[in-house]
Amino acid sequence: MIYDPAPLAIFIFLGFVFGTVGLSFYLGRKAKSSEGYFAAHGQIPWAVNGVAFAGDYLSAASFLGICGMIAAYGYDGFLYSIGFLAGWIVALFVIAEPMKRLGKFTFADALDAKFNSRGIKGAAGISTLVVSIFYLIPQMVGAGSLIQPLLGLPHWVGVVMVGVVVIMIVVTAGMVSTTWVQFLKGSLLVVFSTVLVVMLLQKGLTTDTSSFETIGPLSEQQLKQNTIEGRQVIPPTGGWLSTTGKEQEFIRFVPRDGRAGYDIFHIDDDPDSDGKLLRQAQSVTGSGASKLIDGAPNGRENGERELQPIGHLSKLPGGETSTGPLGPISFFTTIGDSEVILWGNTTITNPEGPKTTVYYQKPTVGKRVLRPGEHPKFAGIRGESFGAKLNFLSLMLALFCGTASLPHILIRYYTVKDGSAARKSTIVGIATIGFFYVLTLYLGLGAMTSGALDLTDTNMSAPLLANSIRPWLFAVISAIAFTTVLGTVSGLILASSGAVAHDLLSGVMGIKLSGEAQVKVAKLAAIIVGGIAIILGVLFKELNVGYLVGWAFSVAASANLPALVMLLFWKKTTKEGIIASVLVGMVSSLGWILLSADTYKSVYGLDPNEAIAPFSQPGIITIPLAFITLIVISLYYGKKQDANASKASA
Amino acid sequence: MNTSDSPSPQRRFNTRLGLFLFLVYLTLYTGFVLINAFAADKMETIVLAGLNLAIVYGFGLIVFALVLALIYGLMCRRDPTEDVATEAADAAQGDSK
Numbered sequence: 074m075i076y077d078p079a080p081l082a083i084f085i086f087l088g089f090v091f092g093t094v095g096l097s098f099y100l101g102r103k104a105k106s107s108e109g110y111f112a113a114h115g116q117i118p119w120a121v122n123g124v125a126f127a128g129d130y131l132s133a134a135s136f137l138g139i140c141g142m143i144a145a146y147g148y149d150g151f152l153y154s155i156g157f158l159a160g161w162i163v164a165l166f167v168i169a170e171p172m173k174r175l176g177k178f179t180f181a182d183a184l185d186a187k188f189n190s191r192g193i194k195g196a197a198g199i200s201t202l203v204v205s206i207f208y209l210i211p212q213m214v215g216a217g218s219l220i221q222p223l224l225g226l227p228h229w230v231g232v233v234m235v236g237v238v239v240i241m242i243v244v245t246a247g248m249v250s251t252t253w254v255q256f257l258k259g260s261l262l263v264v265f266s267t268v269l270v271v272m273l274l275q276k277g278l279t280t281d282t283s284s285f286e287t288i289g290p291l292s293e294q295q296l297k298q299n300t301i302e303g304r305q306v307i308p309p310t311g312g313w314l315s316t317t318g319k320e321q322e323f324i325r326f327v328p329r330d331g332r333a334g335y336d337i338f339h340i341d342d343d344p345d346s347d348g349k350l351l352r353q354a355q356s357v358t359g360s361g362a363s364k365l366i367d368g369a370p371n372g373r374e375n376g377e378r379e380l381q382p383i384g385h386l387s388k389l390p391g392g393e394t395s396t397g398p399l400g401p402i403s404f405f406t407t408i409g410d411s412e413v414i415l416w417g418n419t420t421i422t423n424p425e426g427p428k429t430t431v432y433y434q435k436p437t438v439g440k441r442v443l444r445p446g447e448h449p450k451f452a453g454i455r456g457e458s459f460g461a462k463l464n465f466l467s468l469m470l471a472l473f474c475g476t477a478s479l480p481h482i483l484i485r486y487y488t489v490k491d492g493s494a495a496r497k498s499t500i501v502g503i504a505t506i507g508f509f510y511v512l513t514l515y516l517g518l519g520a521m522t523s524g525a526l527d528l529t530d531t532n533m534s535a536p537l538l539a540n541s542i543r544p545w546l547f548a549v550i551s552a553i554a555f556t557t558v559l560g561t562v563s564g565l566i567l568a569s570s571g572a573v574a575h576d577l578l579s580g581v582m583g584i585k586l587s588g589e590a591q592v593k594v595a596k597l598a599a600i601i602v603g604g605i606a607i608i609l610g611v612l613f614k615e616l617n618v619g620y621l622v623g624w625a626f627s628v629a630a631s632a633n634l635p636a637l638v639m640l641l642f643w644k645k646t647t648k649e650g651i652i653a654s655v656l657v658g659m660v661s662s663l664g665w666i667l668l669s670a671d672t673y674k675s676v677y678g679l680d681p682n683e684a685i686a687p688f689s690q691p692g693i694i695t696i697p698l699a700f701i702t703l704i705v706i707s708l709y710y711g712k713k714q715d716a717n718a719s720k721a722s723a
Numbered sequence: 724m725n726t727s728d729s730p731s732p733q734r735r736f737n738t739r740l741g742l743f744l745f746l747v748y749l750t751l752y753t754g755f756v757l758i759n760a761f762a763a764d765k766m767e768t769i770v771l772a773g774l775n776l777a778i779v780y781g782f783g784l785i786v787f788a789l790v791l792a793l794i795y796g797l798m799c800r801r802d803p804t805e806d807v808a809t810e811a812a813d814a815a816q817g818d819s820k
Contacts, residue, residue, distance in 0.1 A: 148777055155755070155781050162748045162788055166741035166795065170734075406773040444767045444777050445759050454763045462760045469756045496799060500792045507785045514778070 082223055082548035089552035090238060093254055093559060097242045100250035117249075119494040121256045122485060123501025128255030129481055130157075130506055131262055132208075132561035133215030133532075134622035135513070136554055141531030143517020144384065144538075146415065147442025149451045150517055153623070154510035156469050160476025160626075161506065163634075165499040168477045170492040171641050179568070180483045181576040184636055184655075188648040196655040198576030200632040201480040203659060205569040206605060207628055208479070209562060211621035213610025216558040218532040223551045229611045235555075236607035239562045243570065243599040251563050252488055258560045261553050263505055266512045269535075269550065272542050273519040277396040278407055281385035281524055285414075285434060288338065290348030296324070296340070301351070307335055312421040312429070322419065323431060324351060325368075333376040334369030339433035352434045355380055355528060359427035382537075384526035387436055388412035401515070408518055411439040415447075415521075416528060432528050442521065450689075464688035468623055471692030475626030478633035481564035484571065562606065566599050573598035613676075624666050627692045631658035635699040643707075647714070650707030658699030665691035733800040740798055744791045751787065755780050 117125070135157065142150030175186040181197030213232045220231025242250065288302055299306055307325040314321070325335040338351035357380070358365040365371065369378040389396060390410035399407060415437045421429040441447055446455040453461020476482060486495050520526060520534040525541035527533050536554060540547035574595035613621070636654045639646045666672060669689040670681035730738075758765055758780075766777040 148781075151781055152759070155784050158785050158788055159748070159752050162745060162752075162791065165792055166745040166748075170737065170741075402772050402774065405778060409773070409775070440767060440775075443775055444763070446763050454760050465760050466756060469752075469759075473752065493799075493801065496796060500796045503792045504789055507789050510785055511782060514781075 081545060082551065085545070085548040086223055086552040086555065089556055090559075093257075093556055094238060094241060096257075097250040097254060098245050100253055117252050117488040119489050119498040120501055122252065122489050122494070123498035124259045124505055125252045125255035125488075126259075126482070126485055126498060126502030127263065127505035127509065128257075128259030128557075128560050129485060129564045130476075130502070131259065131509055131557060132622070133212050133554070133558045135509070136262065136266075136535055136557055137215050137218065137532045138211070138622065139510075139513050140517045140520060140535035140538075141533070142448065143514060144520035144526060144534035145531045146448035146451075147518070147521070148445050148514075149448035151514050152445060152451070152469070153472065154513050156472025157476065158503070158507050158510050159473050161499065161503045163474060164477040164482065165496070165503065167641070168483075168637065169486060169495045169499050172483060172637075173486045173489070173492045173495040179571045179575050180480050180633065181572065183483075184640060184651060187640065188651070190648040190652070192652040193648055193655075194576045196652045197633075197636075198572040200655050200659045201572035201576070202569050202602075203663065204478075204625060204629045204632065205480055205565045205572075206602070206609070208481075208622065208625040209565050209602075209606040210609045210613050211625070212558050212562045212565070213606055214614050214621070215532060216555065216562075217610060217614055218530055219536065219551055219555050219558070221530075222527075222533060222536070223548075223555075228614050232610035232614075233607055235558055235562060236603050236610070239559055239566060240600055240603040242559065242563045243566050243603070244596045251560070251567055252485075254556070255560045255564065258553065258556045259505060262557060263509050263512075265546075265549055265553055266509060266516065269539055269542065269546060270512050270515045270519070272546070273515060273538070274401065274404055275398050276542065277399045278386055278389060278404075278411070278522055279395040280387060280389050280393075280411075282387060284381065284385065284524065285353040286336075286338075287353070288351035290343040290346045290350055292348055296349060301326075304329070304336070311423045311425075323354060323421075323433075332369075332378075334365070334367040334378050337367055337431065339431075341434075341436075352436075354431050354433040356421075356429050356431045357529065358429040380528050382525050383414070383416055383432075383528055384521055385414055385524045386411050386439075386522050387414050404515065404518070405443060408439045408522070409443050413437050413439055413442055413521060415442070442518070460688045463693060464690050467627075467688065467690035467693035470696065471623065471627040471630045471690060474630035474634045474692070474696060478629040478637065479626075480568040480572070480629075480633075481561070484568050485564075566602050566606070569602045570595040570598040573602075623690065627666065627690060627695070628659060628662045630692055631662035631695040631699050632656075633658070635696065635703055639700070639703050639707075643704075645707055645711050646703065647707040647710045649710040650703040653706040654699045654703035657702040658695055661698055662691040662695040665695060737799045740795060744795055748788065748791055751784060755784060 135154070139150045139153050142153070144150075172183050175183040179198075180201055181194045184197045185193040213235060216235035217228035217231035220226050220234065221228055224230075242254065288304075291301065295301060301324070305327040307327060309321065309325075313323065313325065321340065323337055323339055325337050328334060328336050337354045337356050339354045341350045341352050343350045356365075356367050358368070366378040366380055369376060371377065371379060373379060386408075388411055390407060396407055413436075415435045416432050417435045418430055418432045421431060423429065437447075446452055451465065454465050485498075489495050489498055516535050516538060520538035523538045523541040525537040527537060536547055536551045539550040574591050578594060579591065632655050635658060636651045639654070640651065665686045666689075668684060669686040669691075670684040671689045673679040673684045674681040758776075766775060766780075768776045770776050771779050
């Protein structure tokens with residue numbers, strides 16, 4: 074799709090960004106000591122910290138990724154919402170208070186509280202860095218996606234902008250300003266998402282049968298003619314020919330009115346007769362500047378074509394065309410009884426020239442988008458393959474265990490004064506985040522039926538839904554989404570810079586730094602990590618934001634959670650056990666992801682069938698593995714120490 | 724560092740309460756995940772007000788998380804050792820928010 078940057082949107086957007094950075098400068102003047110920089114002196118009120126949790130947590134993945142997934146395939150994206158929220162139960166009931174009691178600045182502090190070991194500080198510091206960088210990638214990718222429609226700038230510009238602004242925020246201020254920015258952003262996100270859902274329900278649902286053409290029903294005989302309903306068929310060549318054993322899927326017509334390119338239609342069965350229907354499709358050939366849309370250059374000039382926005386209902390219950398205002402329950406029941414147009418895609422390989430991706434309409438009974446299993450990555454739960462079911466269980470396990478092991482969430486426990494405040498702020502966080510996740514199902518399904526979606530970028534679904542309701546809402550929602558990214562990224566960069574300055578430099582290498590020098594080193598580290606994040610964000614721009622976050626959760630859950638839980642609940646845990654568990658969890662989950670089918674396909678561009686890992690989500694194997702490692706190593710070294718102790722006393 | 728010190732009875736109560744509520748939620752979450760993985764068709768059953776099991780159970784898990792969190796918040800006992808520490812910190816900072 075081609076986006077028109079609106080002056081109002083740019084104005085509101087820049088207002089937000091300058092407001093955020095200004096606030097950050099103002100608050101940053103106070104934070105000179107290391108207590109202030111890393112932990113805001115432990116003086117943040119719990120209610121503010123609770124909403125700031127929501128600000129930290131509701132990242133680009135929640136707002137852009139989940140809504141986009143629901144808009145494209147229905148209920149499946151909501152499984153992420155459920156898993157992301159369930160993780161907070163682990164955080165509240167198991168981790169929150171001990172975390173606050175044990176640590177000072179970083180996650181490594183808490184792990185190391187009992188042992189004072191360089192090894193633990195090193196392992197935990199490195200795992201913080203790895204998880205943060207993994208989590209940073211989707212945020213940066215999301216930022217790039219947002220900038221495109223809003224300001225009409227290329228993807229990489231968005232990534233660089235976020236990087237630079239965030240580095241400025243983190244370097245000028247630290248935890249105090251990050252917390253207040255998160256608080257502001259968390260509140261705005263929830264308030265405006267609510268406004269959006271209310272307006273969506275007020276508007277109700279409508280059918281659209283005119284945006285895309287349908288021809289037929291036609292008989293098999295009519296399909297073989299050179300002209301169909303007065304339109305001239307382009308004889309299929311190359312990849313467009315039907316291959317053996319497979320019926321021809323598409324028909325291309327010479328366009329009418331002398332337009333460039335071709336009109337492409339998908340051949341579909343007519344549910345009401347024996348004949349075939351031709352439903353209009355859209356195609357993209359190649360990429361970059363030489364990209365062709367339906368065989369013509371991408372653009373709006375004469376002789377050019379652009380992708381049309383998608384997402385509509387083809388039938389409402391009772392043959393209506395518009396429902397009028399709907400309630401929060403009737404919204405779902407109405408969609409359930411309607412027919413939704415989802416879009417599938419298939420690739421046509423031409424002997425010469427680049428591949429063509431054809432996007433085609435898939436009329437779908439509304440009930441199917443309200444149940445799990447429609448997304449290709451979740452379709453396995455409806456199949457017979459045990460591996461696919463295991464993959465699903467693995468993802469849900471990682472989401473459940475991941476939240477309580479994310480470094481940028483864990484450090485937020487140090488900004489309040491005591492265990493009781495940590496508890497209260499987590500409860501406020503759960504309320505805010507839970508409410509938002511309920512909204513995601515409305516936002517996603519609303520976007521699915523908004524007629525405004527971009528075929529090639531599902532991440533933009535929520536902002537485009539806002540655009541279809543009111544343009545000013547689009548500007549506000551996009552600006553909030555952008556500050557969402559800013560906030561999460563600054564939290565992550567702060568966590569990584571703390572790991573470098575506090576854990577690795579002073580903890581492991583034993584370099585004694587004064588509080589102020591530590592802050593300086595942390596700021597330098599923030600610039601470097603920010604730079605790395607910018608580069609990765611540009612490299613990974615094709616990947617789905619929500620899916621990438623699933624991976625970050627797997628690594629966090631495998632590396633951090635087993636050590637944290639065992640330290641709290643098993644007396645025989647030794648420092649060797651903790652170090653081994655963190656390293657084994659991190660390396661095994663990371664290795665698994667790098668060798669999985671999804672990475673083969675989307676990162677290396679290799680055949681996914683050659684992948685070594687049997688399924689994509691590592692959690693179900695690597696989390697237990699880290700637990701077992703900790704137990705075995707602890708028992709081994711525990712015995713050795715006992716033996717040494719008895720020898721010494723003998 | 725006081726993990727090795729024996730924790731106060733209040734703190735022990737809080738830890739047990741937390742673990743109990745955690746297990747309650749874990750059971751419900753596991754049930755949801757297992758139905759999805761091994762009996763996905765069941766999720767289409769209409770159970771309440773015309774809504775299917777997927778939506779009712781899913782929303783239910785979110786609402787129930789908040790309910791359990793509130794129960795925990797209301798039932799937790801104050802840790803006296805922590806109060807002492809907090810008051811000392813407040814006195815030092817001259818600030819009690």
